Amino acid sequence: MTSSLRTPDPNPGWLSEFALAETRSRVPILYVEAVPARVDSLGQIEQIGVLLRTSPATGEITRTLVSGRVFHGESLRDALQRNIEKDLGPTAFPRLPVNLVPAAVAEYFPLPGVAPLHDPRQHAVALVYVVPVTGECNPRQDALELTWLSPEDALKPSLLEDLEGGRGQLLKQALAWSGAIV
Amino acid sequence: MTSSLRTPDPNPGWLSEFALAETRSRVPILYVEAVPARVDSLGQIEQIGVLLRTSPATGEITRTLVSGRVFHGESLRDALQRNIEKDLGPTAFPRLPVNLVPAAVAEYFPLPGVAPLHDPRQHAVALVYVVPVTGECNPRQDALELTWLSPEDALKPSLLEDLEGGRGQLLKQALAWSGAIV
Amino acid sequence: MTSSLRTPDPNPGWLSEFALAETRSRVPILYVEAVPARVDSLGQIEQIGVLLRTSPATGEITRTLVSGRVFHGESLRDALQRNIEKDLGPTAFPRLPVNLVPAAVAEYFPLPGVAPLHDPRQHAVALVYVVPVTGECNPRQDALELTWLSPEDALKPSLLEDLEGGRGQLLKQALAWSGAIV
Amino acid sequence: MTSSLRTPDPNPGWLSEFALAETRSRVPILYVEAVPARVDSLGQIEQIGVLLRTSPATGEITRTLVSGRVFHGESLRDALQRNIEKDLGPTAFPRLPVNLVPAAVAEYFPLPGVAPLHDPRQHAVALVYVVPVTGECNPRQDALELTWLSPEDALKPSLLEDLEGGRGQLLKQALAWSGAIV
Numbered sequence: 184m185t186s187s188l189r190t191p192d193p194n195p196g197w198l199s200e201f202a203l204a205e206t207r208s209r210v211p212i213l214y215v216e217a218v219p220a221r222v223d224s225l226g227q228i229e230q231i232g233v234l235l236r237t238s239p240a241t242g243e244i245t246r247t248l249v250s251g252r253v254f255h256g257e258s259l260r261d262a263l264q265r266n267i268e269k270d271l272g273p274t275a276f277p278r279l280p281v282n283l284v285p286a287a288v289a290e291y292f293p294l295p296g297v298a299p300l301h302d303p304r305q306h307a308v309a310l311v312y313v314v315p316v317t318g319e320c321n322p323r324q325d326a327l328e329l330t331w332l333s334p335e336d337a338l339k340p341s342l343l344e345d346l347e348g349g350r351g352q353l354l355k356q357a358l359a360w361s362g363a364i365v
Numbered sequence: 366m367t368s369s370l371r372t373p374d375p376n377p378g379w380l381s382e383f384a385l386a387e388t389r390s391r392v393p394i395l396y397v398e399a400v401p402a403r404v405d406s407l408g409q410i411e412q413i414g415v416l417l418r419t420s421p422a423t424g425e426i427t428r429t430l431v432s433g434r435v436f437h438g439e440s441l442r443d444a445l446q447r448n449i450e451k452d453l454g455p456t457a458f459p460r461l462p463v464n465l466v467p468a469a470v471a472e473y474f475p476l477p478g479v480a481p482l483h484d485p486r487q488h489a490v491a492l493v494y495v496v497p498v499t500g501e502c503n504p505r506q507d508a509l510e511l512t513w514l515s516p517e518d519a520l521k522p523s524l525l526e527d528l529e530g531g532r533g534q535l536l537k538q539a540l541a542w543s544g545a546i547v
Numbered sequence: 548m549t550s551s552l553r554t555p556d557p558n559p560g561w562l563s564e565f566a567l568a569e570t571r572s573r574v575p576i577l578y579v580e581a582v583p584a585r586v587d588s589l590g591q592i593e594q595i596g597v598l599l600r601t602s603p604a605t606g607e608i609t610r611t612l613v614s615g616r617v618f619h620g621e622s623l624r625d626a627l628q629r630n631i632e633k634d635l636g637p638t639a640f641p642r643l644p645v646n647l648v649p650a651a652v653a654e655y656f657p658l659p660g661v662a663p664l665h666d667p668r669q670h671a672v673a674l675v676y677v678v679p680v681t682g683e684c685n686p687r688q689d690a691l692e693l694t695w696l697s698p699e700d701a702l703k704p705s706l707l708e709d710l711e712g713g714r715g716q717l718l719k720q721a722l723a724w725s726g727a728i729v
Numbered sequence: 730m731t732s733s734l735r736t737p738d739p740n741p742g743w744l745s746e747f748a749l750a751e752t753r754s755r756v757p758i759l760y761v762e763a764v765p766a767r768v769d770s771l772g773q774i775e776q777i778g779v780l781l782r783t784s785p786a787t788g789e790i791t792r793t794l795v796s797g798r799v800f801h802g803e804s805l806r807d808a809l810q811r812n813i814e815k816d817l818g819p820t821a822f823p824r825l826p827v828n829l830v831p832a833a834v835a836e837y838f839p840l841p842g843v844a845p846l847h848d849p850r851q852h853a854v855a856l857v858y859v860v861p862v863t864g865e866c867n868p869r870q871d872a873l874e875l876t877w878l879s880p881e882d883a884l885k886p887s888l889l890e891d892l893e894g895g896r897g898q899l900l901k902q903a904l905a906w907s908g909a910i911v
Contacts, residue, residue, distance in 0.1 A: 198755055209744055209752050211759050211799050213854055225442040226461030253757050255852055258836060258844075260407040278460060279408030281495050281543045286464070287726070288829045288856065290804060298804075299728060306801055308759055310834065313463050352728070359723030361463045362651070364663060364716065380573055391562055391570050393577050393617050395672055435575050437670055440654060440662075469908070470647045470674065472622060480622075481910060488619055490577055492652065534910070541905030544833070546845060546898070589806040590825030624771040642824060643772030645859050645907045650828070677827050725827045 197254075207305040214309035215263045216289065217249040218357045219271060221331065222315045228363045231313075231337050231354075232320065233346070234270060235328040241303075244327075245347040248354070250309065259283055263312060269323060276318030285310040286360040289353050300349040311353060313361050334363035379436075389487040396491035397445045398471065399431040400539045401453060403513065404497045410545045413495075413519050413536075414502065415528070416452060417510040423485075426509075427529040430536070432491065441465055445494060451505060458500030467492040468542040471535050482531040493535060495543050516545035561618075571669040578673035579627045580653065581613040582721045583635060585695065586679045592727045595677075595701050595718075596684065597710070598634060599692040605667075608691075609711040612718070614673065623647055627676060633687065640682030649674040650724040653717050664713040675717060677725050698727035743800075753851040760855035761809045762835065763795040764903045765817060767877065768861045774909045777859075777883050777900075778866065779892070780816060781874040787849075790873075791893040794900070796855065805829055809858060815869060822864030831856040832906040835899050846895040857899060859907050880909035 198206065206212070219232035234247050251266030253259060260279055267277045289309040291302035322329045336342065338358065343351030358364075380388065388394070401414035416429050433448030435441060442461055449459045471491040473484035504511045518524065520540065525533030540546075562570065570576070583596035598611050615630030617623060624643055631641045653673040655666035686693045700706065702722065707715030722728075744752065752758070765778035780793050797812030799805060806825055813823045835855040837848035868875045882888065884904065889897030904910075 202755060206752055206755050208801070209748060210756065210801055211803075213757050213759050220463065222463060224461075225446060226463055227442065228463060253854070255754070255756055256838070257757075259834065259854065260409065264407060278497075279406075281402065281404060281408055281410060281497060282468070283544050283834045284542075284830060284832070285834070286830070288805065288831070292802070308799070308805065315460075315463065356723045356726070359720045360466075362465050362720070384573060388570055388573050390619070391566060392574065392619055393621075395575050395577050435672070437572070437574055438656070439575075441652065441672065465652045466648060466650070467652070468648070470623065470649070474620070490617070490623065538905045538908070541902045544902070584827065586827060588825075589810060590827055591806065592827060624773065628771060642861075643770075645766065645768060645772055645774060645861060646832070647908050648906075679824075679827065724830075726829050 211306045211308050213253045214250055214289075214307050215253060215259060215266055216309045216311045216353070217263060217267055217277070217314045218286075218311070218354065219249060219267070219275070219277070219316045219320070219329075220313055220361075226315075228313075228334055228358070228361055230331040230333055231358070231363075232271070232316070232329050232331055233337065233342070233354075234322060235330060236322075237327065246330075246342065246345040247347040248311075248350055249314075259310065263314070267314065267316070271316065271329065272319075272321035272323050274318045275316045275320045278315045278317065280312055280314070283310075286313050287311040287353060287356045289350075291348060299352050302348050311357060313357050334358050338364075393488045393490050395435045396432060396471075396489050397435060397441060397448060398491045398493045398535070399445060399449055399459070399496045400468075400493070400536065401431060401449070401457070401459070401498045401502070401511075402495055402543075408497075410495075410516055410540070410543055412513040412515055413540070413545075414453075414498070415512050415514060415519065415524070415536075416504060417512060418504075419509065428512075428524065428527040429529040430493075430532055431496075441492065445496070449496065449498070453498065453511065454501075454503035454505055456500045457498045457502045460497045460499065462494055462496070465492075468495050469493040469535060469538045471532075473530060481534050484530050493539060495539050516540050520546075575670045575672050577617045578614055578653075578671050579617060579623060579630060580673045580675045580717070581627060581631055581641075581678045582650075582675070582718065583613060583631070583639070583641070583680045583684070583693075584677055584725075590679075592677075592698055592722070592725055594695040594697055595722070595727075596635075596680070597694050597696060597701065597706070597718075598686060599694060600686075601691065610694075610706065610709040611711040612675075612714055613678075623674065627678070631678065631680070635680065635693065636683075636685035636687050638682045639680045639684045642679045642681065644676055644678065647674075650677050651675040651717060651720045653714075655712060663716050666712050675721060677721050698722050702728075757852045757854050759799045760796055760835075760853050761799060761805060761812060762855045762857045762899070763809060763813055763823075763860045764832075764857070764900065765795060765813070765821070765823070765862045765866070765875075766859055766907075772861075774859075774880055774904070774907055776877040776879055777904070777909075778817075778862070779876050779878060779883065779888070779900075780868060781876060782868075783873065792876075792888065792891040793893040794857075794896055795860075805856065809860070813860065813862075817862065817875065818865075818867035818869050820864045821862045821866045824861045824863065826858055826860070829856075832859050833857040833899060833902045835896075837894060845898050848894050857903060859903050880904050884910075 221230040249270040253262040291307040295301040403412040431452040435444040473489040477483040585594040613634040617626040655671040659665040767776040795816040799808040837853040841847040
């Protein structure tokens, strides 16, 4: 199947800082994002996970979603799994969606204010999924903490405003998509 | 949450044969249908399950999908779980979808030929889901056998034509929705 | 094509008050609902339409969406068009969706409080669509007035609370689905 | 609204051949694709449009869909409109979708055979939409001809095999998504 195969790739996903900066000035960069969710036996969302972390862009402590670049030659499913593991650890046991059509498509532009979502580093387009996780989550890397919230608590304005880059709107969209109370 | 609550219901989902026949002549009847799927660790479909059973309508042996009526007062999630358990047994361990928006909406009309899907008993509208199952399936009731097929085998014309009521088209739609090879 | 064909139907969509009440006590009743929208040349929502009307259930003046039953033998597309014409008049010129998979599935239960959406008359399940309209809207029947609102104004709590049967949540879902500012 | 605003962009979407080749070796390139459709008054697909053109990659005459890169700083809606105009001319009058969540997500890898879709130039990810067009289409640039086909004719194996890069599968997915006969 597609996702277990990769075409030979002399240029790995990893890019030097210089090459990445240059690339970011040329084309929109493709991301995957995930809203981790605890679901009940009927598939309904009980809690969603929000990351507290130090923004690589500004050094501030902010809240965010699971998020990461799709590498050259990497399938979307592999990118989604890799980035969930990067942010939630190897025992999160995510249930990736059957259908790769996302819950939302997010467009980030470099300047704040011109669009609801912004990313000072780049023009980015993210495919956003709601992903049930069934195991234990141990945030890694720059993720400091994972907070589980009920949909009601996640939708409080104070939390939504804390989400990095305007992702409060994105979280509302993902919860509305899933039919959780909005 | 919605699905665990039911309003008091003096008229249970079960209806007498007479009341059901009368109701079927008055309004479209709401169904849920499921395509059971085995998925790999990345969420991709490896196999889908097709039921071999005796059609209650004609007595013929036909192939079909998991399917059943939504009862009065029953939530869609409860109806989906109940009908999966009815057709696949109590140890199928389905993973119901986070989002109740279906993979396809199927409209069945009583006369064959006027629309791709038909049901001689009634005008029915079905919400169709692709549902990963992780446990052991033991078909019950009038379901004689569950066959697991790769998407490629499921899409062979000989199998599609065997599916009851024109559901071959529905299976193609569900597999296309899931991005499985079509 | 499906929607222009109807199977012969000795029992028309119209039911006597008695037959309708009896049917409502037996099975969930299928509805279609529409959020009428004015869109710009790029397909983005500029305004959505909300109906002000006298609720047939309570006699109160309430806000609501375009909504109506699917008749026996009627296709979903025909039902959607008929109900839009019923509520917005014959010159609304709706653009029905290419894909019948709805923006949201709404479940109404007879008792308030057990679920976000309720309908004192019945257990109803509605397929909800966002439908651009391009012509002039002249509400008919019991619809007193159609108000066009920007997504921002439509999402103000005071308006959402006025929507009949808990449809404020449904409107939020539909706007989130469409990517309009939420 | 988002799509009419663009952040200042010192690096236009247009890239030199060298910069584009270099970028293609570093990151997946984001595309939008469209299946142009003629729909009836109820929104159902009557015909879809397929382009006959000279492949820039191989010089062969092939069939393809409307397709093009998303430029740096360009919104998805602007990219979709620009590429439809590039391939169908300025009087096609497309009706862009209300919802940017695509009908399908397509992943192209550089080597044929490893995945259903391939593009010898690059790793590309395309968001695929079904777009009703209401005006006159006059293919421009390297597009030689636009052919309108019924869904039945479009799904004939001989046509599907002619579609460039494996897009026959993609067309099947888009038609299945739209509920057209598959």
